[in-house]
Amino acid sequence: MNDDQLLRYSRHILLDDVGIDGQQRLLASHALVIGAGGLGSPVLMYLATAGVGRITVVDHDTVDLTNLQRQIAHTTARVGTPKVASAAQTMSAINPGVEVVALQERADAARLEALVASADVVLDCSDNFATRHAVNAACVTHRKPLVSGAAIGFDGQVSVYDSRSDANPCYACIFPPDATFEEVRCATMGVFAPLVGIIGTVQAAEALKLLAGVGSSLAGRLQMLDARAMEWTDIRIARQPQCTVCASRSSG
Numbered sequence: 001m002n003d004d005q006l007l008r009y010s011r012h013i014l015l016d017d018v019g020i021d022g023q024q025r026l027l028a029s030h031a032l033v034i035g036a037g038g039l040g041s042p043v044l045m046y047l048a049t050a051g052v053g054r055i056t057v058v059d060h061d062t063v064d065l066t067n068l069q070r071q072i073a074h075t076t077a078r079v080g081t082p083k084v085a086s087a088a089q090t091m092s093a094i095n096p097g098v099e100v101v102a103l104q105e106r107a108d109a110a111r112l113e114a115l116v117a118s119a120d121v122v123l124d125c126s127d128n129f130a131t132r133h134a135v136n137a138a139c140v141t142h143r144k145p146l147v148s149g150a151a152i153g154f155d156g157q158v159s160v161y162d163s164r165s166d167a168n169p170c171y172a173c174i175f176p177p178d179a180t181f182e183e184v185r186c187a188t189m190g191v192f193a194p195l196v197g198i199i200g201t202v203q204a205a206e207a208l209k210l211l212a213g214v215g216s217s218l219a220g221r222l223q224m225l226d227a228r229a230m231e232w233t234d235i236r237i238a239r240q241p242q243c244t245v246c247a248s249r250s251s252g
Ligand SMILES: [Zn+2]
Pocket: 169, 170, 171, 172, 173, 174, 239, 240, 243, 244, 245, 246, 247
């Protein structure tokens, strides 16, 4: 690290759990973020402030006026521009030292296979089950830790699905792909503005911990938030032997 970096990251370096070594690990890391909306905004901004060296962000959408109530990486002046470009502009303004790879495209299964393979951690900030399952499948295949978040109305949830250890469940163990979950969208249901900030910030924290090697992760635990009562519920989640995604995963 040069003198500027030592200053920029000094409040992390001061932490015994991070230190120079942990900060170096962040700088050498590559995070893949799927979605640059409500969850993606705080995720991308905190990964950039914290100095994750390379951050790839994937989102096909453009900034809409209805996004600005909660998607804090974007601005009124950027309505109509690609979300990934808008987010990259925000991130570079905060920290020009991180490399941002902005991909304006839909993350389909084949593309995710390639993108996930080169990432150290994957953050699912998407808003639909099809994408969540495609991201999960790629993470299981490549044994990459997945930090998954969701938020709708006043309800949020967040967990880590870390298939580097055979003991841990994958996303599909908890939300089977063949089950019919009601797909609820912010466009129809609404979402409380800071809720996506709370859940996205927990995702950023978990990703930074995984990359820097700090503490223990949410793997095996699902955190659910009812923001009306501001009440968190911690649910233990287990790997399902009949899971169609990870059951055939070879052990060891
Ligand atoms: Zn599974």
